Every structure is written in C-alpha cells, then in structure tokens.
Amino acid sequence: MTQFRVRSRYRDGLVLAYEISVGSAPVSDVVPAGTFPVGAHMELDDHAVAPDLSRAVYAMPDHVTCIDRTGRRLWQLDFIPAAAPWPIVHSCCAYSLDGMIVWVFRPDATARGTGADQWLAVDAGTGRVMAQVDLCSAGHGGRHFAHPDGRHMLLNVGEGQDGSLIYRGRFENGRIELTEYPWPHRVLVDVAPGGRHFMTVDHDQHDAAFHAYPDGVVVARVTAESLGHDADGVFVEWVGGYLGDDTAVVTVIGEADDEEEWFERYIVDPRTGEVRGQMAPFSAEQYDFEPLGDGSWLTTADGHRLQRHAR
Numbered sequence: 001m002t003q004f005r006v007r008s009r010y011r012d013g014l015v016l017a018y019e020i021s022v023g024s025a026p027v028s029d030v031v032p033a034g035t036f037p038v039g040a041h042m043e044l045d046d047h048a049v050a051p052d053l054s055r056a057v058y059a060m061p062d063h064v065t066c067i068d069r070t071g072r073r074l075w076q077l078d079f080i081p082a083a084a085p086w087p088i089v090h091s092c093c094a095y096s097l098d099g100m101i102v103w104v105f106r107p108d109a110t111a112r113g114t115g116a117d118q119w120l121a122v123d124a125g126t127g128r129v130m131a132q133v134d135l136c137s138a139g140h141g142g143r144h145f146a147h148p149d150g151r152h153m154l155l156n157v158g159e160g161q162d163g164s165l166i167y168r169g170r171f172e173n174g175r176i177e178l179t180e181y182p183w184p185h186r187v188l189v190d191v192a193p194g195g196r197h198f199m200t201v202d203h204d205q206h207d208a209a210f211h212a213y214p215d216g217v218v219v220a221r222v223t224a225e226s227l228g229h230d231a232d233g234v235f236v237e238w239v240g241g242y243l244g245d246d247t248a249v250v251t252v253i254g255e256a257d258d259e260e261e262w263f264e265r266y267i268v269d270p271r272t273g274e275v276r277g278q279m280a281p282f283s284a285e286q287y288d289f290e291p292l293g294d295g296s297w298l299t300t301a302d303g304h305r306l307q308r309h310a311r
Helices: none
Strands: 004-011 014-021 034-037 046-049 055-060 063-068 073-078 092-095 101-106 117-123 129-135 141-146 152-158 164-172 175-180 186-191 197-202 207-212 218-223 235-244 247-255 261-268 275-279 296-301 305-310
Touching (some): 164 186, 218 261
Antiparallel strands (some): 046 055, 117 129, 141 152, 152 164, 164 175, 186 197, 207 218, 235 247, 296 305
C-alpha cells in the first residue's frame, strides 16, 4: 500500500493540497491534488490540510476556520479579539496524522495579555475544544511537527529575541499531557522519519544538535567549524532536516567581503555528526528547503511551482 505525505501551500486565495507518495521516483513538478478557496487578499497566519484531503483549516488572529473543497465553512472556532494589533504575532494549526485532531497554538500572552499562551486539541469534525493547556511562553508564533507515532505532536514556540521553547503533547483521557523540553534557546527543525530522533538549531545559531526521542538527550552536534568554516561570521541556519533516519542536512549562512549573503547545505550523519559532503544548490533561497524523510525534498520554483528533488 502506497504511503503519502500531505503538504500545503497558500497562494492567490487558495490553500493548495499536495499528496506526495513516499519513496517514489522524484518528479520535476508536484501538482496540487486539491484546492480550498479561502478568499482573495486574505493573509493567513497558518493553514493545514486533512490527511484525506477532504477539508482544510486556516488560522487567523481571532479564529480558526475549517472548510471543504468548495470553500464552504464546516466550523469556526472564535478567539477573544487581540488587545491590540500585533503584526509579528501569529497563531498556528496542524492536523494529527489520523486527521481526528486539529492542534492550535494561540499566542495569548503577547496578543491578548492573558499571561499564558494556549495550546488546544480541537475535534477536527466539529471544532469543539476537547482540551486546552497553558504554556510557559510568550510566543510570537509557533510551528507544529506531528510525530510519526501518530499520538504525539511537537510544538516549537518562537519568542523573538527572547528565544525558543519546544513542547511535546498528547491528547489522552480528555486532557493534553504536556512535556516542556528544558532548553529556552533551541529551535525545533525536524523530526526523523522513524521518530527516534529530532533536530534542533541553537537560537543564536551556534550549532545544530540531534536528539534522542523522547528524552531529548543530544547524540551529535554540528557547528560551522566542523563544516570547515571559520566560526566568526558564519552561522547555522534554522533550516534543514532529515532525508532519512541516517542522513540529515545542515545549512550555514554567511556574508562575503562584498556584503553579499551566501548559504551552503551539508549532508551529515545525525547519529554521529560526521560530515559527508556538501549538497548541490537546488534553490536560491536558504529557507526554500523541505525534506520529506524518504531521500527527497521540496523547493519552490518561480515563486509558486512546487518541485521535488532527490540525491
């Protein structure tokens, strides 16, 4: 039975759904498998598509809305309006791997002045809040990572210049069982396809670290120096991830003598930190890289065409 990974993009008022087969030969362009009309000129905080491609959710500053492929609203979860406009503060949303839960991060501490950000487990069919938990963060935004075990969701909360926090959650017995990892300055970048490891980058961009899951023990580190660069002026970027359980990509950035910025990607062994070589450039933008865990990755061409590559 063929497995698929669902990815989404937002363009020209449409949430575009991509169903990408795992382990198949890479193709030049990836064609949307479904579209969800949101509305022209809408600026979304975040969006996600259900695993069966039947519906999508999108987050705005004061609500999360679920729609079908015609754009018909299936449900909407309204929030208390923000105390003041915060253009750098964003909610985020994601489906669980089975499509039963929509996880929602709400940056209430900054946007609403309530003292605690909120993480919600929402019934994907009805929009009912099944559980909600306070977080010890004052986030500007977040990013979800569904763990391959199908039960846990990981959440990275960025606090701007104050750092970055990482949480692990599971909806169980009517509540969210919450674990906060003990690092206030690491950014979650990716989870290994087998689920036994995850990758972070230091908030100040000193190194990339590979951790055992779930305890977070560091098994390997990679720095700019270990990649052959002078540590002065070269930084590890908050982008990269797993091409496979035994292969990961680390990105570094710097500035040339003429003040032109540059970046390079390197292939490393996440179990040992061994550097296996430099990766050929497939995009002109350092953040335009999304590994799929099956040896392939996605980039964007001409500002909108999704392309798949493999080594």
